[in-house]
């Protein structure tokens with residue numbers, strides 16, 4: 001994807017928003033795609049991402065209602081009207097303004113181009129400033145730790161306010177909420193013009209870039225509407241960061257060694273791969289096999305499956321939620337290697353009992369987390385076979401939430417099948433999540449594969465006794481353990497012998 005860098009004569013001024021400046025500091029590609037990408041290729045955010053954004057907005061409203069309860073947002077139908085009403089309100093000397101519209105037009109680079117810079121601080125407050133009264137911006141965030149981009153965002157608001165009122169006001173960053181609904185922390189902001197100008201220059205350079213900047217992958221991608229398009233482009237270009245486990249650091253090291261494509265890594269001799277920064281002998285073998293799997297479109301075995309992992313056992317999985325700041329399981333599922341499944345569910349306030357769901361699945365109701373672990377321990381006590389699970393997460397939850405005696409009893413039997421899989425085989429997949437691996441190996445995944453929807457269904461059962469919703473949640477849990485059994489059987493049947 002590329003574009004002509006020369007702006008057409010008479011082109012309207014480029015609009016730069018505070019959000020754009022923030023995003024450019026995190027992933028330039030996202031900003032570039034917003035300007036030059038085909039809007040039809042924008043995707044949708046996941047339900048979880050949408051909920052988190054919604055929670056952020058609810059937090060802002062809750063803080064505003066505690067700190068400035070009489071404030072109403074400006075009744076506007078367009079940005080331009082918002083700018084006019086904001087200027088009117090500030091010139092009338094209102095004490096506070098919620099979500100005011102700030103805008104200034106100026107040249108920002110060494111050309112004679114004009115840019116329109118826009119920002120909408122959560123709150124504007126009239127405060128004493130250098131012997132006069134001036135408006136300061138307040139930015140409100142739900143999280144409790146500041147990020148560098150918060151300060152740049154406030155820099156931009158301060159700069160916009162300085163254009164309007166001639167003074168440089170102090171800003172504030174309000175983080176989190178205490179038990180009274182007030183900001184948990186109010187951090188003073190120190191205006192840094194150099195930092196802001198650098199961020200603006202980087203944003204302009206991104207918008208002007210003739211071709212798409214490299215991807216900067218991270219958790220922020222969950223909130224990016226271009227996730228699918230970005231991934232498709234990386235696959236098409238054969239970029240190494242499509243391979244599982246290749247993050248920005250390793251990608252940089254591989255690029256520095258002229259190994260920026262999957263094909264180059266696949267063809268690279270092991271002894272050369274091992275010379276790349278951060279790549280040892282085992283990592284080199286995995287990387288090369290992973291790249292070959294992509295190039296050849298098939299699993300590549302790179303180690304035998306030790307006999308211990310061929311041993312029949314239980315397939316185990318759990319789902320977690322936050323209770324009073326602690327992560328605890330709300331559901332556990334386990335099945336034998338043929339997929340016969342048992343489920344135990346956290347049901348606070350209910351008698352321990354077995355519930356038969358409309359689809360015939362029996363579910364053990366446990367009144368607390370200890371009872372949930374006890375149900376598992378009791379069910380698997382007849383044999384001493386392994387409890388296979390996928391990723392280190394299950395074991396960490398066992399250690400942090402199970403009673404010590406049950407933890408001691410169960411922990412030696414926990415076997416991370418993902419780690420085993422990584423040691424012996426590479427698959428042509430960008431992710432080794434069970435939801436990617438099992439369907440690739442032919443597992444027909446029943447129902448949806450979204451843990452968050454399953455949790456919502458569980459909540460619907462807790463809150464309203466919705467049995468159909470609980471059945472869907474348990475279908476999700478059952479699918480997880482049966483998928484694990486499917487993968488384990490495939491490994492046992494197909495893997496190289498030790």
Ligand code: SF4
Pocket residue numbers: 027028029030033215216217218220221224225226227228230231
């Ligand atoms: S998916 Fe991630 S890396 Fe790709 S454009 Fe979006 S934020 Fe950037």
